[in-house]
Amino acid sequence: MTETGKEKAITMPEAENNTFDQPCPIRDVLDRIGDQWSLLVLEALGTGRMRFNELGREIGDISRQMLSRTLRRLEHDGLVDRTIFAEVPPRVEYALTDLGRSFLGPMQVLVKWADDNHQAICNARLRINKHDGSQP
Amino acid sequence: MTETGKEKAITMPEAENNTFDQPCPIRDVLDRIGDQWSLLVLEALGTGRMRFNELGREIGDISRQMLSRTLRRLEHDGLVDRTIFAEVPPRVEYALTDLGRSFLGPMQVLVKWADDNHQAICNARLRINKHDGSQP
């Protein structure tokens, strides 16, 4: 079950879904950036170019595989640029492209909302929502 | 090995993480709305109040379990309001709260970006990114 001959996304990172049969572009784009890590990676890169492990340290709790995969996807989508320096030990730097930078604005709006409404959300969470069907 | 600082108790819907030891509110909020489904649910509810199955049909490919879980979480976070009508067959309607509605603006910005840049992303995807170590 674990290593059966199914070549899925783990074994073939290159063979991602390239067919754009998504009816709506929003859905298509949200499928990519709406995951756990992409926003965080883009936010981290918003502060400037970074190396792989530096990025991992900045985000804190991302596994190397997911960092690698997320970066590859963002690069593939044209949001992130990857530069390899032929040094030893190897150095690889990641930076936002123009397209990637254009995303910072919308993301900042989102982050601002999160910041502004964090307290309200905390309050809602602390209020025990008992749905015992209290019908007046 | 068991729990090293990061507990995301999604497996236990009742016992959600109520401790706010997240250093940054952005991270805390993004952990909730930055998943596959929350955005889509909020977007769907943005058009008006809806019943459970209606919502599922609108989104299309969400499992009932995830829809239920996502709605419960959004309700718990105070973004969505749940109204049960004591009828048979049972009727449950979901609607955005004021807090939930306040999120529509930021989301629209995001959706607009997705819409505007969908083509650029498609172009980037179609361009085969071969990283054969071509250093300048």
Place this chain on the structure above:
DNA sequence: GCTGCATGGTCTACTATTTAGATCAAGGAC
């Protein structure tokens, strides 16, 4: 009177994704 349908979920069994940790390659420090 009994069966079947509709709704809003939940439970279970399976599948897919994510993680943790080992490993790799290659040059430099010791």
Place this chain on the structure above:
DNA sequence: GTCCTTGATCTAAATAGTAGACCATGCAGC
């Protein structure tokens, strides 16, 4: 010679998500 560094990748195990069966309830049809 041995170990350290970096940027990954591979494997095995844990976790998250899916599809579909199932539940309760009142009414329509037989």
